[in-house]
Amino acid sequence: MPDIRYDDRVVLVTGAGGGLGKAYALFFASRGAAVVVNDLGVSRSGDGHSSKAADVVVDEIVRAGGKAVANYDSVNDGDRLVDTALKAFGRLDIIINNAGILRDKSFSRMTDQDWDLIQEVHLRGSYKVTKAAWETFRKQKYGRIIMTASAAGIYGNYGQANYSSAKLALASLGFTLAREGAKYNILCNTIAPVAASRMTESVMPPEFLPALKPEFVTGLVGLLCHDSSNESGGLFEVGAGWAGKLRWERSQGRVFKADPTTFTPTAVASAWEEITEITPAKPPVYPESMADTDWVGLLERAKEQTSNPSTGSNKPEV
Numbered sequence: 001m002p003d004i005r006y007d008d009r010v011v012l013v014t015g016a017g018g019g020l021g022k023a024y025a026l027f028f029a030s031r032g033a034a035v036v037v038n039d040l041g042v043s044r045s046g047d048g049h050s051s052k053a054a055d056v057v058v059d060e061i062v063r064a065g066g067k068a069v070a071n072y073d074s075v076n077d078g079d080r081l082v083d084t085a086l087k088a089f090g091r092l093d094i095i096i097n098n099a100g101i102l103r104d105k106s107f108s109r110m111t112d113q114d115w116d117l118i119q120e121v122h123l124r125g126s127y128k129v130t131k132a133a134w135e136t137f138r139k140q141k142y143g144r145i146i147m148t149a150s151a152a153g154i155y156g157n158y159g160q161a162n163y164s165s166a167k168l169a170l171a172s173l174g175f176t177l178a179r180e181g182a183k184y185n186i187l188c189n190t191i192a193p194v195a196a197s198r199m200t201e202s203v204m205p206p207e208f209l210p211a212l213k214p215e216f217v218t219g220l221v222g223l224l225c226h227d228s229s230n231e232s233g234g235l236f237e238v239g240a241g242w243a244g245k246l247r248w249e250r251s252q253g254r255v256f257k258a259d260p261t262t263f264t265p266t267a268v269a270s271a272w273e274e275i276t277e278i279t280p281a282k283p284p285v286y287p288e289s290m291a292d293t294d295w296v297g298l299l300e301r302a303k304e305q306t307s308n309p310s311t312g313s314n315k316p317e318v
């Protein structure tokens with residue numbers, strides 16, 4: 001397979017002044033793309049503002065013979081980021097929504113400000129940048145978008161109610177944009193990366209840090225953003241040179257007689273094992289869309305229970 005390149009493609013990487021974003025910017029530039037290096041230059045918790053972070057990365061790319069321009073706006077001004085790409089390079093093909101900050105606090109101590117700021121940077125910021133480019137992508141019938149989620153969003157994490165909720169919302173935004181973009185050759189995927197950066201270094205065992213370089217995430221992002229990829233609507237965990245895809249699984253569940261006098265908490269309790277069971281004897285189903293739930297079939301089975309009460313254990317509660 002020939003080496004994958006991005007000649008004539010224009011990539012916008014948000015939060016590209018350090019960590020993962022910097023690794024993406026250097027990766028795409030080294031393979032022929034023109035890169036918009038966006039970074040607001042804030043602290044880990046979102047304070048301050050500096051042009052230095054983006055400038056350093058642009059300098060590194062240009063010194064290596066690549067093409068890059070800096071943008072210092074917040075992702076919340078998504079249209080300005082997209083304008084920078086269009087003015088500097090005349091087009092935009094790929095967006096890596098990567099910028100992020102943390103305001104970790106237990107839920108009881110979390111303020112509205114902690115909540116709003118995290119939602120604003122991660123969720124609204126990715127929305128604003130992507131929305132600003134959407135018509136361009138539709139018209140040119142080409143677009144590649146990466147959303148950045150987190151394992152904290154997929155599984156939940158103590159002290160990260162604001163961050164985890166924003167991060168899983170990004171995966172959901174990605175699922176929907178993949179559907180809406182399909183007929184325009186706009187592909188959208190979500191990654192939950194793990195990498196040593198200023199965001200994570202202090203919570204990772206030092207001996208792991210060399211194995212968790214941000215560069216060990218770029219291979220997956222690179223493929224998902226290439227012309228040759230058809231993958232869309234995916235959610236991947238990636239880090240340390242490993243990548244895996246996630247999907248939903250659901251138990252087969254239990255159909256109750258469609259009657260509120262019998263579909264009671266007590267009936268649910270007595271069928272709890274059946275509702276929750278996922279075993280080799282009762283393997284899970286893997287729904288991929290809303291249409292994968294056979295509501296017509298379920299209603300038929302519920303009717304059968306109604307017409308043949310002997311099959312249902314849910315007798316009216318007294």
Ligand code: NAI
Binds near residue numbers: 099
């Ligand atoms: P980082 O802190 O090294 O880089 C984030 C960059 O985003 C910074 O340079 C910062 O100035 C910039 N930024 C922050 N707010 C901005 C805004 N409003 N507009 C423009 N730029 C802004 O962090 P890291 O580790 O590289 O994280 C990158 C992304 O990956 C983040 O979305 C993070 O939540 C996510 N992530 C990282 C993980 C990791 O293990 N490093 C784990 C899970 C998710």
